[in-house]
Structure formats: structure tokens, C-alpha cells
Amino acid sequence: MEWRSFWIMSENAQRLSNTIRSMLQTKHLISDFLRCKIGDGNSASFWGPLISFISSRGPSQLRLPLDARVSQATRNREWFLPNPRSEEAQTLQIDLTTIDPHTASKGSDQYLWRNAACLFVPEFSSKATWDHLREHSPHVMWHSAVWFKEEIPRCSFITWLAMLSRLPLGTGFAHGG
Structure with a gap:
């Protein structure tokens, strides 16, 4: 270029x-x-x-x-x-x-x-x-359970979403369908 x-x-x-x-x-x-x-x-x-x-x-x-x-x-x-x-x-x-x-x-x-x-x-x-x-946010009590040295990024991300109650669980998935 x-x-x-x-x-x-x-x-x-x-x-x-x-x-x-x-x-x-x-x-x-x-x-x-x-x-x-x-x-x-x-x-x-x-x-x-x-x-x-x-x-x-x-x-x-x-x-x-x-x-x-x-x-x-x-x-x-x-x-x-x-x-x-x-x-x-x-x-x-x-x-x-x-x-x-x-x-x-x-x-x-x-x-x-x-x-x-x-x-x-x-x-x-x-x-x-x-x-x-960056936008500063308050620390949460559960941060060390999600973000730690040996964490697996995918698992931490899913755990993080679960802690925030933001997992995209559809009705079919929630009812075993």
C-alpha cells in the first residue's frame, strides 16, 4: 500500500x-x-x-x-x-x-x-x-471465581454470563427440547 x-x-x-x-x-x-x-x-x-x-x-x-x-x-x-x-x-x-x-x-x-x-x-x-x-465498573464478589490464571476463556465467559443472568436459554433448551 x-x-x-x-x-x-x-x-x-x-x-x-x-x-x-x-x-x-x-x-x-x-x-x-x-x-x-x-x-x-x-x-x-x-x-x-x-x-x-x-x-x-x-x-x-x-x-x-x-x-x-x-x-x-x-x-x-x-x-x-x-x-x-x-x-x-x-x-x-x-x-x-x-x-x-x-x-x-x-x-x-x-x-x-x-x-x-x-x-x-x-x-x-x-x-x-x-x-x-475504558468504562470503570464496580468490583463484584464473584470475579475471582470467573477470572483467574488457569481459567479457560470459553468456560469463564459462559460462567460470567450465568452470574449476570444473561445466558440465552430458550424455552426448548430449558425444558430439555
Whole structure:
């Protein structure tokens, strides 16, 4: 598959595997957990989730290809973009004036993940991310009888459903039929 930005790929594309489509459906969650600290601007994508704000016309309006890096949008430590041709492009350029452009002295670009304390840090923790995303439920007294180290997943699942009184027992099955 040719390189395409994660942020512009459609999650409905039939040519993609189910795994890739399910990953693409998490874009709105990922953008809340991921930040890029711009250093030299050579590895950070200029567009990223920004493409959803400015629309697919953004690359042609700002004359920056979809695979453009932040360093390609600057000249001599200043933002270098054409005059805006839409309200979104104008808003973007106004916001960019509040951000210092990249410089080599800042080091390389660094990707940061939100941790349990809602701070952005360079280390990724799937446990902290999962704990933040999942719906927390109260502990039940019978959890250790169902979920334990040597459990057989199928049996545990059926036991779990039985404990919740959610086994799909039809009348034929319940009466021996």
C-alpha cells in the first residue's frame, strides 16, 4: 500500500483489512492522546489532524503536499505560506503566528502521549491509555471465581454470563427440547 496520511484515510475503504479499518475509527480518540512537540520540524507532519479542520482542499490552498513536514512550511525561521483563500486557511495562519517555527537548536521532533495524570510525556503506556478510555465498573464478589490464571476463556465467559443472568436459554433448551 502506498504511503497515505493516517488522518485522511477513510475508515470505510473496503480494500483495507478489518484491523486497519478499526484503527482508523479511533482517530478522534488518538488526537486527544497524542501531541507532537516540534523541534527541527523534519519528521513532524504539517497536516496531521489539521487536515480535518481545513478540509481536503488545504494542501492545494496552502501549496503544501499531504506528506509535507513542518520544516517545509517555513523559510528563515518564519512561517512561509501563501495568502489564505478560505476562512479556515486564514484562521490557521492567524493561529500559526502565535507559534514559534521550528529551529534546529530545539532538537528533533518529539511525540508525546497523555498519561494517567493527563500530562503529555514521551513514554507511551497502553495500560494508562486503556484505564483512561475504558468504562470503570464496580468490583463484584464473584470475579475471582470467573477470572483467574488457569481459567479457560470459553468456560469463564459462559460462567460470567450465568452470574449476570444473561445466558440465552430458550424455552426448548430449558425444558430439555
